[in-house]
Amino acid sequence: MNHPPVAITGIGAISALGTGTAAQLEALRAGRSGIGHLTHLQLPFPELWFGEVKATNTDLAALAGVDPDRSRTVLLGLVAAQEALRDAGIGADTVVDLLSASTVGGMDRSEAFATGWMTGGVDGIDRAPGHAVGDHALQLARHLGLRGLVTTLSTACSSSANALMLGAWLIRSGRAEVVLAGGTDALCRFTTAGFRALSAMDGTPCRPFSADRGGMNLGEGAAYLVLERADRAAARGRTPLAYLAGAANTNDAHHQTATSPDGEGPYQAMRAALEDAGRAPEAVDLINAHGTGTDNNDGTEQVAMERLFATVPPFVSTKSATGHTLAAAGALEAVFSVLAIRHGVVPANLRFTAPIEGSRSAPNTAPREARVATVLSTSFGFGGNDSALVLTATP
Amino acid sequence: MDAQALKQQLKAQIIEQLNLEEVKVDDIGDDQVLFGEGLGLDSIDALELIVLLERHYGIKITDPKQGQTVFRSVNTMAEFIQSHGK
Amino acid sequence: MIIRAAAHYTLRPGSGEEAVVPGMELLPKPMARRMIAPVRRTMACALAALAEAGIERPDAICYGTGLGCLADTREFLLEIERNAGSLLAPTSFMRSTHNTVAGLIALALKAQGPNLTFSQGFTSFHAALLAALMHLERRPGDRVLVGASDEHLPLLDHLFDALHGAAHVPAGARPAEGAAFFVLGGADGPVKGRVVDVRMGPADRVPVRDDAPVWTGALVPAAANGASYVHRTGLHHSAPAVAMALALADAGPGVQLMDREGEQHGLIHVAR
Numbered sequence: 032m033n034h035p036p037v038a039i040t041g042i043g044a045i046s047a048l049g050t051g052t053a054a055q056l057e058a059l060r061a062g063r064s065g066i067g068h069l070t071h072l073q074l075p076f077p078e079l080w081f082g083e084v085k086a087t088n089t090d091l092a093a094l095a096g097v098d099p100d101r102s103r104t105v106l107l108g109l110v111a112a113q114e115a116l117r118d119a120g121i122g123a124d125t126v127v128d129l130l131s132a133s134t135v136g137g138m139d140r141s142e143a144f145a146t147g148w149m150t151g152g153v154d155g156i157d158r159a160p161g162h163a164v165g166d167h168a169l170q171l172a173r174h175l176g177l178r179g180l181v182t183t184l185s186t187a188c189s190s191s192a193n194a195l196m197l198g199a200w201l202i203r204s205g206r207a208e209v210v211l212a213g214g215t216d217a218l219c220r221f222t223t224a225g226f227r228a229l230s231a232m233d234g235t236p237c238r239p240f241s242a243d244r245g246g247m248n249l250g251e252g253a254a255y256l257v258l259e260r261a262d263r264a265a266a267r268g269r270t271p272l273a274y275l276a277g278a279a280n281t282n283d284a285h286h287q288t289a290t291s292p293d294g295e296g297p298y299q300a301m302r303a304a305l306e307d308a309g310r311a312p313e314a315v316d317l318i319n320a321h322g323t324g325t326d327n328n329d330g331t332e333q334v335a336m337e338r339l340f341a342t343v344p345p346f347v348s349t350k351s352a353t354g355h356t357l358a359a360a361g362a363l364e365a366v367f368s369v370l371a372i373r374h375g376v377v378p379a380n381l382r383f384t385a386p387i388e389g390s391r392s393a394p395n396t397a398p399r400e401a402r403v404a405t406v407l408s409t410s411f412g413f414g415g416n417d418s419a420l421v422l423t424a425t426p
Numbered sequence: 427m428d429a430q431a432l433k434q435q436l437k438a439q440i441i442e443q444l445n446l447e448e449v450k451v452d453d454i455g456d457d458q459v460l461f462g463e464g465l466g467l468d469s470i471d472a473l474e475l476i477v478l479l480e481r482h483y484g485i486k487i488t489d490p491k492q493g494q495t496v497f498r499s500v501n502t503m504a505e506f507i508q509s510h511g512k
Numbered sequence: 513m514i515i516r517a518a519a520h521y522t523l524r525p526g527s528g529e530e531a532v533v534p535g536m537e538l539l540p541k542p543m544a545r546r547m548i549a550p551v552r553r554t555m556a557c558a559l560a561a562l563a564e565a566g567i568e569r570p571d572a573i574c575y576g577t578g579l580g581c582l583a584d585t586r587e588f589l590l591e592i593e594r595n596a597g598s599l600l601a602p603t604s605f606m607r608s609t610h611n612t613v614a615g616l617i618a619l620a621l622k623a624q625g626p627n628l629t630f631s632q633g634f635t636s637f638h639a640a641l642l643a644a645l646m647h648l649e650r651r652p653g654d655r656v657l658v659g660a661s662d663e664h665l666p667l668l669d670h671l672f673d674a675l676h677g678a679a680h681v682p683a684g685a686r687p688a689e690g691a692a693f694f695v696l697g698g699a700d701g702p703v704k705g706r707v708v709d710v711r712m713g714p715a716d717r718v719p720v721r722d723d724a725p726v727w728t729g730a731l732v733p734a735a736a737n738g739a740s741y742v743h744r745t746g747l748h749h750s751a752p753a754v755a756m757a758l759a760l761a762d763a764g765p766g767v768q769l770m771d772r773e774g775e776q777h778g779l780i781h782v783a784r
Contacts (some may be wrong), residue, residue: 060773075596093632131568146590146592149667153670153672165609165631165633166633169774178713181632181713182630187626200646200647206646224592225606227589228599228601230490258684281571281625282615287615288606296624312693412609413611413616414609414618414627415615443601446545447545448541470606473601474601480598
C-alpha cells in the first residue's frame with residue numbers, strides 16, 4: 032500500500048430499523064427485525080413483507096428540514112447524509128465531493144405519471160426533472176451545501192458499495208480530501224413488481240442462507256459515510272471511526288441476473304478487496320454478506336466464501352432485519368460494519384433454519400459481543416456486478 | 427384444437443414471448459429440448475413461459491420447479507395444456 | 513492518458529439521415545435477442561472500439577448514461593399498468609437497470625474486471641472517464657473501455673424541455689440517440705489521441721484554459737473561443753462522449769468540451 036489511508040470520520044443511516052445510527056446499533060444488538068407489512072406507504076402489495084422506513088414523507092421532510100414535495104429517495108438520503116456530516120464535524124467551509132448511489136431515483140414520485148409520459152401524455156410533467164436517477168444527488172448537494180464534484184453510481188444492488196470504492200479512489204489519487212459516499216432508495220411499485228415478476232420475493236419474512244430460503248424482502252433506506260484522508264482527519268483532531276482499507280469491483284460475466292454456480296465474481300471481488308487492503312483472509316473477523324435470501328444468491332455466495340476461507344469467519348445477512356435496500360444496501364451494511372468495529376457487536380442473521388445442503392458453514396444466528404477489527408462487506412447486483420469492501424479498526 | 431395445431435400455435439407464441447427473432451416456427455422440433463443446450467433458454471425464459479401459459483391458456487404454475495418438467499419441450503407443454511386447460 | 517481507439521454514432525429520428533453504426537457485424541448472435549435495438553447499436557459501437565484497438569476484452573469498463581435503458585423502463589411501466597394484479601413478464605424489468613449495457617458488454621466478452629456505470633445527466637460520461645483515469649493510475653498497463661450511450665424515444669421530444677428547461681436547450685436541437693466508446697491505456701497499440709484533463713464540480717472548480725478552443729454542450733452558452741457542438745452530436749445526455757470522438761479529429765492544442773448538469777460542470781480536454 033503506497034497510498035494514504037482512507038479514514039471514516041462520520042456515518043449516517045436510516046432503515047427499517049430506525050432513524051439514525053444509534054437506532055441501528057440498538058436494533059442490531061437486540062437482534063430486532065424491521066420486516067413487516069406496509070404501514071406508511073400506499074403501495075398495492077398488502078400481502079408482501081417489506082423493510083419499510085416507519086415514517087411518512089412529511090415526517091422525513093420535517094427531519095431533514097425541507098419541503099416534502101420531492102421524492103422519498105431524496106428525503107431518506109438527506110436524513111442519512113445530514114447525520115453523517117454532523118457526525119464528522121464537517122461544515123460548510125469544507126469542500127466535499129458527493130458520490131451517491133440510487134437505482135430508482137425519483138421513480139416513487141413519477142411512476143404514477145410516467146406511464147402517461149411514455150405514451151405521449153404530459154400530466155405531472157413538472158415531476159420529470161426529479162425522475163432521472165442522478166437528480167437525487169444534485170438535490171442532496173444543493174440542500175447540504177456541498178461545493179465539490181457530484182455524481183451518481185447506478186450499478187443495481189452493488190451501487191453504494193461502488194460509490195464507497197470510488198470515494199476511496201478519489202482520496203487515494205489526491206483528487207479529494209473529503210468525500211461523502213453512500214446511497215439511497217425508496218420503496219416503489221416499479222421495483223416491487225419487478226422483483227416479484229422475477230419470482231425473487233419471499234411470501235414470508237426472509238431467511239437468508241437457510242436451506243429452505245424462499246427469496247428476498249425488499250427494503251428501503253439510505254446510508255452515507257464521510258471518507259477523509261487520514262492525515263487530514265488527524266490534523267483537525269478527529270479520531271476515525273474506522274478505515275476503508277480496501278475495495279474491489281469485479282464482474283461475474285455469467286448471466287444478467289444470476290450468479291455463476293462457482294461464485295467466481297463474488298470470490299474475485301472478496302479476494303481483490305482483501306488484496307487492496309493488504310489483509311489476509313485469516314484477518315477477517317466478520318463478513319457482512321450480501322445474503323438476499325434468494326436461492327441463487329445465497330447458494331453461490333456461500334460457495335464463494337467457502338472457496339476463499341479455509342474456515343469461514345462469522346457471517347451474517349443483515350438484510351434479514353432491514354430487507355434488501357437495493358442501492359442503499361452497500362453503504363448501510365458498511366455503516367453496520369463500522370458499528371460492529373466500534374462497539375464490538377456481531378449482528379444476527381435472523382430466522383435461520385438449517386444449513387444449505389453441501390455447505391460446511393452457517394451464519395451467526397444471535398447477536399453477540401466480540402472484538403471485531405476487520406469486516407468484509409459484500410454487495411452483488413444485476414449485470415454480474417460484484418463488490419466487496421474491507422473496513423478495519425486500524426489503517 | 428388438435429394437438430398438431432396447438433403445437434404450431436405454441437411455437438409461434440414462444441417465439442413472440444421470448445423475442446426469438448432469428449428462430450422460425452419450423453426451426454423448433456416438437457421434442458427439441460428448450461433449455462440449456464437445446465434452444466438455449468434460461469431461468470428468465472422459464473418465468474416468461476409461465477406468463478405465456480397464464481395469459482394464453484389461463485393455466486397458473488405456482489411452483490417454478492414444476493416448470494422444469496412442463497417446459498422440457500413443445501410436446502410436454504402441449505400435453506400439459508391439454509390436461510390442464512379450460 | 514492515451515486513447516487507443518474510438519467509435520461513435522448518432523441516430524436522429526425523423527431527420528431522413530441514415531445512421532452509420534460501427535461494429536454491427538461484430539454482435540454475438542445468441543445474445544442479440546436479449547437486447548432491444550438501441551442496446552444492440554450501443555454494444556456494436558463498443559465492440560467496434562475494441563476491434564480497432566485490437567483487443568478481445570478490456571480490463572475494466574466505465575460507462576455513463578443519462579436516462580439509462582429508457583425503452584425497457586417504458587415497457588415494464590406499461591406491463592405493470594396493463595397486467596396489474598396478474599403475473600408480469602420479467603424481462604423488461606431485468607433490462608431496465610442503468611448498468612444493463614455495461615453488464616451485457618462484460619457478459620459478451622467475459623470481461624471480469626471492474627464494471628462501473630454512472631448517471632448524472634449531461635455529465636454522466638465525465639464521471640466514467642474520471643473513473644477510467646483513476647483505474648489506469650492504479651494499473652497503468654490495463655486497457656479500459658470507456659463510453660456512454662443514451663436511447664431516444666418519441667416522448668423525449670416533450671420530456672427534454674421538462675427535464676432541463678426549454679430556455680436551456682439550444683434552439684432547433686432535437687433529441688437523438690447516440691453513443692461513443694473509447695479504449696484507453698495499455699503499454700502499446702495504436703495512438704488516436706490523449707485525454708489531457710477531466711474536471712468535474714461547480715463552475716469555480718472547473719477552470720477553462722485560454723490556449724485551446726472550447727466546444728460547449730446543451731446547457732452551456734457558447735464560449736468566445738468556440739461554439740456549441742450540439743448540432744453535430746444531436747441532443748442527448750451522452751453527447752459529450754460523441755463530441756470527444758469528433759474532437760479527436762482536431763489537431764493542435766486540442767479541444768476543451770464544456771458541459772453542465774444542474775450546478776455541476778464537466779470539462780474534458782482532449783488532444784490528438
